[in-house]
Amino acid sequence: MALPPLDSPQWNSPWLAFGWGLRSITQTILTIVLFVTYLGIGALAHDTHFSLVWALASTLFVWAGPAQIILITTLGSGATIIQSAIAVTVSAIRLFPMVVSVLPLMRTPTTKRRELVFAAHLTAVTLWVECHRFLPLVPRERRIAFVHGLGCGLVSVCLVANTVGYFLAANLTQTLGAAILLLTPLSFLFSTARNSREVADVVALVLGILLYPLAAKMSSGVDILISGVVAGTIAYGVHWWREVRA
Amino acid sequence: MSFAQAIGDWHALAVLFVAGVIPNQIWRMLGLWFGGGIDEGSELLVWVRAVATAILAGVIAQIVVEPPGALASVPDTLRYGAVGAGLVVFLLTRRSIFAGVVTGEVFMLAGKWWLG
Numbered sequence: 001m002a003l004p005p006l007d008s009p010q011w012n013s014p015w016l017a018f019g020w021g022l023r024s025i026t027q028t029i030l031t032i033v034l035f036v037t038y039l040g041i042g043a044l045a046h047d048t049h050f051s052l053v054w055a056l057a058s059t060l061f062v063w064a065g066p067a068q069i070i071l072i073t074t075l076g077s078g079a080t081i082i083q084s085a086i087a088v089t090v091s092a093i094r095l096f097p098m099v100v101s102v103l104p105l106m107r108t109p110t111t112k113r114r115e116l117v118f119a120a121h122l123t124a125v126t127l128w129v130e131c132h133r134f135l136p137l138v139p140r141e142r143r144i145a146f147v148h149g150l151g152c153g154l155v156s157v158c159l160v161a162n163t164v165g166y167f168l169a170a171n172l173t174q175t176l177g178a179a180i181l182l183l184t185p186l187s188f189l190f191s192t193a194r195n196s197r198e199v200a201d202v203v204a205l206v207l208g209i210l211l212y213p214l215a216a217k218m219s220s221g222v223d224i225l226i227s228g229v230v231a232g233t234i235a236y237g238v239h240w241w242r243e244v245r246a
Numbered sequence: 247m248s249f250a251q252a253i254g255d256w257h258a259l260a261v262l263f264v265a266g267v268i269p270n271q272i273w274r275m276l277g278l279w280f281g282g283g284i285d286e287g288s289e290l291l292v293w294v295r296a297v298a299t300a301i302l303a304g305v306i307a308q309i310v311v312e313p314p315g316a317l318a319s320v321p322d323t324l325r326y327g328a329v330g331a332g333l334v335v336f337l338l339t340r341r342s343i344f345a346g347v348v349t350g351e352v353f354m355l356a357g358k359w360w361l362g
Contacts, residue, residue, distance in 0.1 A: 029343075043315075044309075044314060048315065052252045062266050062270050070305050073308055076314060077308075077312070081261055081264055088265060095277065096276055100277045116278060117278065120274045120277060121274060123274060175319070177316030178316040179355055182354055185310050186328075188306050189306050189332075190332070192302060196299070200292060201295070204295075204300040208302070208303025208304050212307035212311070216311070224304040225301070227301075227304045228300040230300075235296040236296045
């Protein structure tokens with residue numbers, strides 16, 4: 001499927017643009033990565049004793065895989081609401097620069113802020129990557145509708161994946177259930193590694209993995225925050241040191 | 247599954263909003279409100295991104311080191327081996343997420359089968 005040319009009548013209504021956005025989910029490998037990730041999140045929610053509606057609501061209203069996994073694993077391992085909220089909010093800070101950089105792509109001189117609220121909600125790493133790829137091919141005045149279509153398509157895929165994962169975890173043998181749960185760390189590790197373009201990102205990823213088991217020995221309840229801030233700050237130090245030398 | 251089971255308890259849904267939805271959503275809405283004036287390459291954002299990546303890395307480690315549910319039935323060495331094998335293939339295939347995930351899964355399933 002190729003998107004119609006910019007001057008095509010296929011772009012004449014916002015609904016048509018929404019439809020093109022919806023269909024664009026078939027044009028990216030990231031849809032499969034998301035499906036697999038959310039299959040794992042559904043299974044994780046089941047095995048940490050959350051309800052199916054809880055899992056679906058987290059996908060609808062949080063719509064950020066890392067935050068959902070952090071929420072499920074921290075609450076599941078006995079953290080308090082405050083501890084979970086802090087870990088979630090720190091993981092979500094990266095959404096801020098994403099929203100800042102993606103919204104100007106769809107804004108026109110007459111766009112009102114409230115017209116961008118839903119697009120801001122849909123912004124997460126996958127949509128952010130795909131917006132940079134697709135939006136130059138979409139007429140500017142139809143881009144918000146296109147993003148709504150693309151985002152709704154991706155959310156729907158993930159809701160289906162959650163449901164399938166949840167029931168698979170409930171009904172599969174222990175080995176296959178373990179295989180579904182293993183999807184989450186694998187898909188997150190590799191998609192984060194793939195997005196790591198700068199040295200600081202790679203250092204943060206590697207040190208974050210290595211320091212967690214050490215931090216966990218302290219059993220402070222905020223182990224993940226401690227290892228994250230330490231590893232992230234060291235990674236930033238490496239970035240700073242390279243900048244200074246350059 | 248009954249309707250009541252599917253919904254679960256309301257307390258857990260309330261926790262979802264307080265601990266999950268609000269702390270997450272606040273950054274998107276701040277981005278929407280204050281988007282204009284922030285430099286994407288600023289030093290503060292570089293640090294924030296590094297900490298966010300490291301926290302996610304910690305979560306990945308937590309699931310593998312202290313596995314939930316059915317994953318706990320897989321021996322430690324097999325879980326670490328599966329992630330390691332997936333990582334090697336991911337790097338060899340010029341960062342193919344798909345190849346890495348499939349390798350990790352096959353490694354774990356084959357190991358389980360071989361161990362009996």
